[in-house]
Amino acid sequence: MISITNDNSCGFTLLEVMVAMAIIAIALVAVLGSQSQSVSLASEAKFGTVASFLAQSKMAEMEFLDPDDLTPDAGDFGEDFPDYRWDMQVSDITLVESENISDYLKQIDLTISWGEDGLYQYSLRLYRSVLETG
Numbered sequence: 017m018i019s020i021t022n023d024n025s026c027g028f029t030l031l032e033v034m035v036a037m038a039i040i041a042i043a044l045v046a047v048l049g050s051q052s053q054s055v056s057l058a059s060e061a062k063f064g065t066v067a068s069f070l071a072q073s074k075m076a077e078m079e080f081l082d083p084d085d086l087t088p089d090a091g092d093f094g095e096d097f098p099d100y101r102w103d104m105q106v107s108d109i110t111l112v113e114s115e116n117i118s119d120y121l122k123q124i125d126l127t128i129s130w131g132e133d134g135l136y137q138y139s140l141r142l143y144r145s146v147l148e149t150g
Contacts, residue, residue, distance in 0.1 A: 060136065063130050063136045063138070064138065066097065066100070066130075067100070067128040067130065067136070067138035068138060068140075070093060070097065070100060070102070070128055071102075071126055071128050071138060071140040072140075074102055074104070074126055074128075075124070075126060075140060075142050078104070078124055078126075078142065078144070079142075079144065083122070083144075083146035086106045086122055086124065086144070086146070087106060088104060088105050088106055089103075089104045090102065090103040090104065099130055099131060099132070100128060100129070100130050101128070101129050101130075101134070102126060102127065102128050102129075103126070103127045103129070104124060104125070104126050104127075105124070105125045106122055106123070106124050106125075107122070107123045107125075108121070108122065108123070109121040109122065109123050109143065120145050120146055121143055121144070121145060121146070122143070122144045122145075122146055123141065123142075123143055124141070124142040124143075124144060125139065125140075125141050126139070126140045126141075126142070127139045127140075128140075
Protein backbone atom coordinates (compact mmCIF):
# COMPACT_ATOMS: atom_id res chain seq x y z
CA MET A 17 0.00 0.00 0.00
CA ILE A 18 1.13 3.37 -0.89
CA SER A 19 -0.14 6.18 1.21
CA ILE A 20 0.03 9.72 0.09
CA THR A 21 0.07 12.24 2.83
CA ASN A 22 -0.73 15.83 2.40
CA ASP A 23 1.73 17.63 4.70
CA ASN A 24 0.26 21.13 5.02
CA SER A 25 1.40 21.64 8.59
CA CYS A 26 1.22 25.19 9.83
CA GLY A 27 4.28 26.55 11.58
CA PHE A 28 7.54 28.38 11.17
CA THR A 29 10.85 27.00 10.07
CA LEU A 30 13.97 27.59 12.11
CA LEU A 31 15.27 30.01 9.49
CA GLU A 32 12.13 32.16 9.68
CA VAL A 33 12.37 32.31 13.47
CA MET A 34 16.03 33.33 13.32
CA VAL A 35 15.32 36.10 10.80
CA ALA A 36 12.48 37.42 12.96
CA MET A 37 14.74 37.43 16.04
CA ALA A 38 17.45 39.33 14.14
CA ILE A 39 14.93 41.99 13.04
CA ILE A 40 13.66 42.37 16.61
CA ALA A 41 17.23 42.66 17.95
CA ILE A 42 18.10 45.41 15.46
CA ALA A 43 14.93 47.32 16.32
CA LEU A 44 15.61 47.07 20.07
CA VAL A 45 19.17 48.37 19.67
CA ALA A 46 17.84 51.40 17.79
CA VAL A 47 15.14 52.07 20.39
CA LEU A 48 17.57 51.78 23.32
CA GLY A 49 20.06 54.07 21.59
CA SER A 50 17.48 56.79 21.07
CA GLN A 51 16.28 56.42 24.68
CA SER A 52 19.83 56.89 25.97
CA GLN A 53 20.31 59.95 23.79
CA SER A 54 17.04 61.51 24.96
CA VAL A 55 18.05 61.07 28.62
CA SER A 56 21.37 62.78 27.90
CA LEU A 57 19.68 65.66 26.08
CA ALA A 58 17.20 66.08 28.93
CA SER A 59 20.08 66.34 31.42
CA GLU A 60 21.76 69.01 29.31
CA ALA A 61 18.53 70.97 28.98
CA LYS A 62 17.91 70.82 32.72
CA PHE A 63 21.45 72.02 33.43
CA GLY A 64 21.13 74.90 30.96
CA THR A 65 17.92 76.10 32.57
CA VAL A 66 19.02 75.77 36.19
CA ALA A 67 22.52 77.16 35.56
CA SER A 68 21.23 80.27 33.81
CA PHE A 69 18.91 81.10 36.71
CA LEU A 70 21.67 80.46 39.27
CA ALA A 71 24.12 82.62 37.32
CA GLN A 72 21.63 85.49 37.07
CA SER A 73 20.95 85.21 40.79
CA LYS A 74 24.66 85.29 41.66
CA MET A 75 25.24 88.24 39.31
CA ALA A 76 22.39 90.14 40.98
CA GLU A 77 24.19 89.63 44.29
CA MET A 78 27.41 90.99 42.76
CA GLU A 79 25.67 94.15 41.58
CA PHE A 80 24.75 95.06 45.16
CA LEU A 81 28.28 94.58 46.51
CA ASP A 82 30.53 97.52 47.18
CA PRO A 83 33.04 97.85 44.31
CA ASP A 84 35.92 97.33 46.74
CA ASP A 85 34.44 93.96 47.74
CA LEU A 86 34.56 92.62 44.17
CA THR A 87 37.23 89.94 44.44
CA PRO A 88 37.62 86.50 42.89
CA ASP A 89 35.59 83.95 44.81
CA ALA A 90 34.09 80.47 44.52
CA GLY A 91 31.49 78.36 46.28
CA ASP A 92 28.44 76.18 45.93
CA PHE A 93 24.70 76.70 46.10
CA GLY A 94 24.04 74.62 49.21
CA GLU A 95 21.56 71.81 49.68
CA ASP A 96 18.99 73.31 47.32
CA PHE A 97 21.23 72.70 44.31
CA PRO A 98 23.68 69.91 45.12
CA ASP A 99 26.68 69.43 42.81
CA TYR A 100 26.27 72.97 41.38
CA ARG A 101 29.34 75.13 41.95
CA TRP A 102 30.27 78.67 40.98
CA ASP A 103 33.57 80.38 40.32
CA MET A 104 33.89 84.16 39.91
CA GLN A 105 36.84 86.02 38.43
CA VAL A 106 37.11 89.81 38.57
CA SER A 107 39.48 91.76 36.36
CA ASP A 108 40.11 95.32 35.25
CA ILE A 109 39.20 96.41 31.74
CA THR A 110 41.80 97.96 29.49
CA LEU A 111 40.44 100.06 26.63
CA VAL A 112 43.07 101.31 24.21
CA GLU A 113 41.22 104.40 23.02
CA SER A 114 39.95 105.68 26.33
CA GLU A 115 42.17 104.99 29.31
CA ASN A 116 40.18 107.06 31.78
CA ILE A 117 37.05 104.92 31.22
CA SER A 118 39.09 101.80 31.96
CA ASP A 119 39.57 102.98 35.53
CA TYR A 120 35.82 102.73 36.15
CA LEU A 121 35.02 99.31 34.67
CA LYS A 122 35.36 95.81 36.05
CA GLN A 123 34.84 92.58 34.16
CA ILE A 124 33.14 89.83 36.16
CA ASP A 125 33.28 86.30 34.74
CA LEU A 126 31.04 83.77 36.45
CA THR A 127 31.18 80.05 35.67
CA ILE A 128 28.55 77.62 36.92
CA SER A 129 29.57 73.96 36.82
CA TRP A 130 27.65 70.79 37.58
CA GLY A 131 28.76 67.26 38.25
CA GLU A 132 31.70 65.73 40.03
CA ASP A 133 34.19 66.61 37.30
CA GLY A 134 32.46 69.83 36.22
CA LEU A 135 31.35 68.09 33.04
CA TYR A 136 28.72 70.73 32.32
CA GLN A 137 29.68 74.42 32.46
CA TYR A 138 27.78 77.66 31.94
CA SER A 139 29.59 81.01 31.73
CA LEU A 140 28.29 84.53 32.09
CA ARG A 141 30.18 87.82 31.76
CA LEU A 142 29.18 91.14 33.28
CA TYR A 143 30.80 94.54 32.94
CA ARG A 144 30.21 96.70 35.96
CA SER A 145 30.93 100.36 36.41
CA VAL A 146 32.64 101.24 39.66
CA LEU A 147 32.16 104.98 39.67
CA GLU A 148 33.30 106.63 42.83
CA THR A 149 30.70 108.79 44.50
CA GLY A 150 31.78 111.48 46.78
